[in-house]
Amino acid sequence: VPRKRLRTRFPRLSQIALWFDLVFIGGTEHFGAAYRFSDIMFLSMSTNWLQTLKDTSAVWKYDPKQMGSHAILTTGVHSDGYINMARITERPDILSEMIAHLIDKARANGVLSNTCSPQWIVGPALGSVAIAYEAARQLDCKAGFTEKYESTMQLRRFFIPTNEPVLVVDDAMSSGSSILKTLTCLHEKNLNALPFVLVLANYSGGASLEVVGKSYQIISLVEFDFEAHRWEPDECPLCKSGSPAFRPKEKWSEFQNLH
Ligand SMILES: [Zn+2]
Numbered sequence: 140v141p142r143k144r145l146r147t148r149f150p151r152l153s154q155i156a157l158w159f160d161l162v163f164i165g166g167t168e169h170f171g172a173a174y175r176f177s178d179i180m181f182l183s184m185s186t187n188w189l190q191t192l193k194d195t196s197a198v199w200k201y202d203p204k205q206m207g208s209h210a211i212l213t214t215g216v217h218s219d220g221y222i223n224m225a226r227i228t229e230r231p232d233i234l235s236e237m238i239a240h241l242i243d244k245a246r247a248n249g250v251l252s253n254t255c256s257p258q259w260i261v262g263p264a265l266g267s268v269a270i271a272y273e274a275a276r277q278l279d280c281k282a283g284f285t286e287k288y289e290s291t292m293q294l295r296r297f298f299i300p301t302n303e304p305v306l307v308v309d310d311a312m313s314s315g316s317s318i319l320k321t322l323t324c325l326h327e328k329n330l331n332a333l334p335f336v337l338v339l340a341n342y343s344g345g346a347s348l349e350v351v352g353k354s355y356q357i358i359s360l361v362e363f364d365f366e367a368h369r370w371e372p373d374e375c376p377l378c379k380s381g382s383p384a385f386r387p388k389e390k391w392s393e394f395q396n397l398h
Pocket residue numbers: 209217218372375376377378379384
């Protein structure tokens with residue numbers, strides 16, 4: 140019985156973790172202890188994803204010794220650090236595993252459950268179209284995306300009934316503006332957004348977002364602070380030092396990678 144329940148709660152955990160639970164702890168009366176062991180295994184298995192981001196050249200940080208380019212973010216501000224999640228979404232094998240572990244984490248945190256599960260997954264285009272699609276495939280939901288319309292993000296080609304729960308996902312969270320605009324769009328359409336957001340890489344430093352008085356918990360697979368700075372263009376010290384600024388996804392070859 141506990142094995143079945145563990146599998147339900149941690150469907151992606153390795154057989155090894157489950158067997159350790161059963162062999163060394165075992166018994167329904169010690170189910171709580173088995174739970175904790177699986178949590179530890181789960182956390183230890185999750186710690187390699189930052190290295191995966193580095194190994195796929197998705198992480199960039201400005202190196203003063205190189206005097207290279209620096210980044211213009213979606214919001215227009217300049218930065219000395221960036222994560223290019225296209226290096227991940229171009230790899231369906233890695234993306235699928237990352238999303239599976241992110242879903243596991245949401246289940247382990249108790250936010251995603253049989254009583255709190257989505258019927259739709261929505262992410263801001265373009266970066267999160269693949270994220271939403273793959274998460275929807277794994278959770279047996281429908282997938283959609285919001286897209287830029289003037290200064291907002293809008294659902295322009297999907298009709299979502301107001302009673303069907305919607306889960307927002309995103310590839311990476313820096314300022315959180317794309318997620319905020321997506322949640323705002325769902326709110327304006329009176330849709331039923333679940334109170335948490337799944338993000339593959341969170342380097343915003345924040346653990347929640349607030350939209351029209353409602354709080355959304357951020358569940359992320361990789362959380363880290365690589366001390367990226369942000370400046371308004373006319374106050375950017377890197378521009379003043381002569382470093383050229385580019386939108387990173389358009390000129391990724393210009394950027395120095397972190398390893
Ligand atoms: Zn600059």
